[in-house]
Amino acid sequence: xxxxxxxxxxxxxxxxxxxxxxxxxxxxxxxxxxxxxxxxxxxxxxxxxxxxxxxxxxxxxxxxxxxxxxxxxxxxxxxxxxxxxxxxxxxxxxxxxxxxxxxxxxxxxxxxxxxxxxxxxxxxxxxxxxxxxxxxxxxxxxxxxxxxxxxxxxxxxxxxxxxxxxxxxxxxxxxxxxxxxxxxxxxxxxxxxxxxxxxxxxxxxxxxxxxxxxxxxxxxxxxxxxxxxxxxxxxxxxxxxxxxxxxxxxxxxxxxxxxxxxxxxxxxxxxxxxxxxxxxxxxxxxxxxxxxxxxxxxxxxx
Amino acid sequence: xxxxxxxxxxxxxxxxxxxxxxxxxxxxxxxxxxxxxxxxxxxxxxxxxxxxxxxxxxxxxxxxxxxxxxxxxxxxxxxxxxxxxxxxxxxxxxxxxxxxxxxxxxxxxxxxxxxxxxxxxxxxxxxxxxxxxxxxxxxxxxxxxxxxxxxxxxxxxxxxxxxxxxxxxxxxxxxxxxxxxxxxxxxxxxxxxxxxxxxxxxxxxxxxxxxxxxxxxxxxxxxxxxxxxxxxxxxxxxxxxxxxxxxxxxxxxxxxxxxxxxxxxxxxxxxxxxxxxxxxxxxxxxx
Numbered sequence: 001x002x003x004x005x006x007x008x009x010x011x012x013x014x015x016x017x018x019x020x021x022x023x024x025x026x027x028x029x030x031x032x033x034x035x036x037x038x039x040x041x042x043x044x045x046x047x048x049x050x051x052x053x054x055x056x057x058x059x060x061x062x063x064x065x066x067x068x069x070x071x072x073x074x075x076x077x078x079x080x081x082x083x084x085x086x087x088x089x090x091x092x093x094x095x096x097x098x099x100x101x102x103x104x105x106x107x108x109x110x111x112x113x114x115x116x117x118x119x120x121x122x123x124x125x126x127x128x129x130x131x132x133x134x135x136x137x138x139x140x141x142x143x144x145x146x147x148x149x150x151x152x153x154x155x156x157x158x159x160x161x162x163x164x165x166x167x168x169x170x171x172x173x174x175x176x177x178x179x180x181x182x183x184x185x186x187x188x189x190x191x192x193x194x195x196x197x198x199x200x201x202x203x204x205x206x207x208x209x210x211x212x213x214x215x216x217x218x219x220x221x222x223x224x225x226x227x228x229x230x231x232x233x234x235x236x237x238x239x240x241x242x243x244x245x246x247x248x249x250x251x252x253x254x255x256x257x258x259x260x261x262x263x264x265x266x267x268x269x270x271x272x273x274x275x276x277x278x279x280x281x282x283x284x285x286x287x288x289x290x291x292x293x294x295x296x297x298x299x300x301x302x
Numbered sequence: 303x304x305x306x307x308x309x310x311x312x313x314x315x316x317x318x319x320x321x322x323x324x325x326x327x328x329x330x331x332x333x334x335x336x337x338x339x340x341x342x343x344x345x346x347x348x349x350x351x352x353x354x355x356x357x358x359x360x361x362x363x364x365x366x367x368x369x370x371x372x373x374x375x376x377x378x379x380x381x382x383x384x385x386x387x388x389x390x391x392x393x394x395x396x397x398x399x400x401x402x403x404x405x406x407x408x409x410x411x412x413x414x415x416x417x418x419x420x421x422x423x424x425x426x427x428x429x430x431x432x433x434x435x436x437x438x439x440x441x442x443x444x445x446x447x448x449x450x451x452x453x454x455x456x457x458x459x460x461x462x463x464x465x466x467x468x469x470x471x472x473x474x475x476x477x478x479x480x481x482x483x484x485x486x487x488x489x490x491x492x493x494x495x496x497x498x499x500x501x502x503x504x505x506x507x508x509x510x511x512x513x514x515x516x517x518x519x520x521x522x523x524x525x526x527x528x529x530x531x532x533x534x535x536x537x538x539x540x541x542x543x544x545x546x547x548x549x550x551x552x553x554x555x556x557x558x559x560x561x562x563x564x565x566x567x568x569x570x571x572x573x574x575x576x577x578x579x580x581x582x583x584x585x586x587x588x589x
Binding site: 016028088113116128130224225239254261268 | 320321324328330335338341345346391392394396405408411412416417419421424426429434436459463517521522523524528541542544553560563564571574575
């Protein structure tokens with residue numbers, strides 16, 4: 001008990017009076033409510049404005065279905081590609097020392113700081129009718145821009161760093177000791193990765209994948225430039241939302257938007273669960289005296 | 303972009319290249335990076351070189367483009383500053399206090415990362431338009447927040463909030479309470495402790511968060527175009543100028559403006575990297 005009271009007395013010097021605390025919490029919550037909760041609530045309210053029947057009707061429409069299909073296809077290609085890249089880049093950058101490593105890391109980050117519109121534009125310059133490969137592509141009757149391949153490429157670009165950015169700090173913090181031990185004991189490189197590295201990075205990996213996936217499905221600006229907006233063919237879900245909204249089909253626009261908002265909510269829930277699981281792992285590991293600093297939480301953000 | 307300061311045990315890694323796969327992974331990394339990022343980005347430079355200097359200058363300094371720069375940079379700056387204030391507040395409240403629903407609020411901070419920008423755009427517009435939930439009460443008071451530059455700022459605040467919160471939060475969590483106790487013991491008021499002890503230790507993170515929110519806001523497109531109204535000279539952002547030029551098949555003009563934006567974002571990226579390095583030194587110093 002005495003330890004408890006002395007702890008409380010020590011705490012009194014490092015916290016604020018109750019009224020300050022409650023005011024700060026209040027202001028923060030009001031801000032969060034206005035800027036985050038209200039927009040989220042508005043999506044679902046507007047979608048259900050004319051009742052559940054109208055909502056389902058708005059979604060059960062060929063153009064909406066084709067938009068959903070295209071979004072899923074795009075994510076199904078972009079995420080695995082960036083997953084392979086992310087693991088390879090993290091292995092090279094985190095496990096070895098080499099010249100130009102810092103520069104390479106900066107380049108991996110580059111797509112984050114490029115405007116989505118510029119990201120779309122560069123593929124138009126490469127593959128558009130007047131682009132570098134435009135004449136050749138036309139001669140061979142291959143369409144990249146204003147077609148599905150362009151959408152996939154633009155999505156790959158904007159989601160490029162997500163998984164690598166999660167894995168690099170995680171693998172750097174874990175060091176090479178375990179992998180070196182595995183190699184010394186006779187494991188092949190692939191076995192080492194599969195049985196030693198992968199279990200250590202699995203939470204960071206899943207974390208990166210879900211963030212990458214959320215962005216891949218929700219990307220608007222880059223995809224908008226390369227899509228050509230052909231209904232039923234090159235419209236992803238966010239582009240379909242835009243078209244419906246501009247046609248004043250508010251309920252339909254918000255109905256499709258509500259699916260994307262659900263995706264966002266699911267992403268946030270999975271992310272919280274992963275963080276919680278990781279904390280549990282850390283606590284379990286903390287019971288055993290650690291020999292080296294443990295990996296950081298996958299709290300890195302995009 | 304991570305802000306986690308990690309003391310990498312670099313020196314300990316003496317017997318290098320014991321692990322296999324260096325050539326394979328580095329080779330693939332550079333190949334994929336070149337294919338997806340570097341070669342396409344270089345197209346931007348080569349396309350711009352097809353313009354003469356006068357043409358380039360005219361394309362990137364036309365009155366409509368200048369107005370767009372002013373709006374983009376001005377609105378991004380205001381939004382990032384608002385996010386510094388409220389981002390710090392939210393991070394502080396989440397780290398230092400306990401209250402009901404804290405976990406949910408914490409998870410919700412990342413909503414702008416997870417919510418597609420187009421969805422955020424139409425939803426903010428629906429709220430703030432003259433007939434919206436919020437707009438209908440504000441418009442009679444003469445406060446118009448949609449279809450003008452105010453709307454741009456609001457959308458950019460939404461987009462940038464998590465950057466500040468998520469960079470400041472871990473630094474606040476790691477802050478040493480002993481320093482604050484010492485300050486209190488030495489007779490500092492709580493406010494003095496905050497301004498003289500706590501604030502200096504989180505300032506690098508705060509600045510990093512500001513730069514990240516600013517950089518993201520400069521390039522933002524999806525959430526802004528719905529709420530901005532997109533009037534030339536008034537509420538037209540720079541990315542929209544690029545789209546407009548593209549739709550008129552002015553590829554070279556679009557590319558020139560895009561190059562200006564790219565150079566600016568690359569400079570910002572270097573600034574952010576330098577800030578993060580500073581932050582690492584800053585937080586790593588006492589150890």
